[in-house]
Amino acid sequence: MMQSGQGAPTLEMVATRAGVSRATVSRVVNGSPKVTAEVVAVVNEAIAALDYVPNRAARSLASRRTQVIALVVPESTARVFSDPFFASVVQGVALELAQTDYTLNLLIATEADSEKTRRYLLGGNVDGALVVSHHSGDHSYTRLGRELPIVFGGRPMGADVVDSTYVDVDNVEGARTAARHLIEAGRTRIATIAGRQDMPGGVDRLAGWRAELELAGLPHDLVEVGDFSPADGAAAMRRLLARGVPIDGLFAANDQMAAGAYSVIREAGLTIPGDIAVVGYDDDRYGETAAPPLTTIAQSPVDLGAEMARVLVRRLAGEPVERVTMMPTRLVSRASV
């Protein structure tokens, strides 16, 4: 099935054909500066003629570098993997890494064999790792940061946060913007459907909402928590309405929960934004066609992923990197406010 000739051409074959030593070919392949331009040309010609591609395994074995970066998605996150946010982060990482010499190793880390994942990562199989959105529970990955270069996506929650490198969307600022928008629209009884409080995004968005309401001297006790799913958003909205107190504004910690809230608001015979103005978070594609179109806080998960990859690659190259990178958010104003 695999043969197109007699096996792949080796560096040695290139050397022979170019009339130089293997070491020289290796230098050319790795872009060493100390090779004559003429020699480089001859070698490259031979490489092209033979359609030579370096053997990763051999290269890795000899150099003790794998050129592999693992993208670890904890299973708990994978459960909401169908959430476009995570999918896009993965996409961003893949696209960025494609520009480099690194290969992407996608790992769904089930909690069952987290030890296996640990072993794998520390077993010299990868040069570094990218870990997306993990909860306060799995400190294992924050710990790993001491033995393997790791860049987290989203602020890690744990004891070792102080010396972890991470890239995050500015959840606090995004939530403040959302709350401010509601306040500027004249709303005074603003509720929020917060996200899981064991996830940084859940905590930070709630904190931002609260901070802005406090600043405006408005009450900030209309809080219900959901798990980021539409169904839970609907349930939270139901609880909010059941409190029997008036509500004229709502900030949902993500668009999926906002979608759930929409249906409950409608069921209750209330209008959006007439009775309740709504702001979501994430700007996933459904908000656009919702009725009314959802005002939301946009971030670019693809950019987040790409930035994580960039930071790790720079760090692997020995360059100094900032420990924290914040990705900006922006308000997408539509008809729900």
Add this chain to the structure above:
Amino acid sequence: MMQSGQGAPTLEMVATRAGVSRATVSRVVNGSPKVTAEVVAVVNEAIAALDYVPNRAARSLASRRTQVIALVVPESTARVFSDPFFASVVQGVALELAQTDYTLNLLIATEADSEKTRRYLLGGNVDGALVVSHHSGDHSYTRLGRELPIVFGGRPMGADVVDSTYVDVDNVEGARTAARHLIEAGRTRIATIAGRQDMPGGVDRLAGWRAELELAGLPHDLVEVGDFSPADGAAAMRRLLARGVPIDGLFAANDQMAAGAYSVIREAGLTIPGDIAVVGYDDDRYGETAAPPLTTIAQSPVDLGAEMARVLVRRLAGEPVERVTMMPTRLVSRASV
């Protein structure tokens, strides 16, 4: 923890500690049947004691197998990567592969350097590849099937289809089920918002819808095509309504377009299912909380991904595999019909 002094423990260290040769340790690690149970035990003890993890590069170099499977997502697909369907397929693949000795190499293949991708795949970097949903345009991958074991996700559209191995959801049957459901509900003027006709899913779902209407002796000319996005679904619905002919049933080729159609139907002052009964496809999480909840055709993209991985792994193991595997679909009946 880590052995003092040098880096990771090597097979040789295990051999020394267990008092056997490196060859024997290798056999144990690879599960060779011809090693005494006692020896196996001793070796495994040493492995555990040293926290030994085989070095992939060395293993790969010596065995001439990479133990790497590439998951290729054409960029055109990645654009709709935020579509939960693809994200879930990726998840399924990752979970399945985690059960094996294979490593997942995720590749977003940009059309710009498709040649680079080709080289990479044929350069001995992977043992096999999984390719998801590609269009009629990129025959490159169907061709690759001759030189590298490949399993496609979704029926490949191209000249070499006949000798490609693929796993697909049964789009034709799913669409027939949707149409039948609408017919059984007494609808007689059933329209469809078909998906892109350069994608197998688009073609097959349209064909299934048409076949079922023909069978029932109903007209099947109410067709508009969308690109699977909510926005395009809305546009298609607008065109359908603009025809000025009565419509009492709608089959959307995916839930995202159904979501778009919903908003247009509402805008037009029509009710669901009163005026128009709607059936979607994919059962993504929004359908549940739509108003009214969307009746749809469910497939399991995670299972699809897992099955693709399973088929490829079996094939790499030299076992005979079925060229075509069809994953079942099922009707999820909610309030939109």
Add this chain to the structure above:
DNA sequence: TTGAAAGCGCTAACAT
């Protein structure tokens, strides 16, 4: 059933 020995294709000192 086990061991000895010869590489797998490449990089990295160290020489020249």
Add this chain to the structure above:
DNA sequence: ATGTTAGCGCTTTCAA
């Protein structure tokens, strides 16, 4: 600036 020479850690005949 280029070549020589050892390995990197493992699998795999081939013998014993």
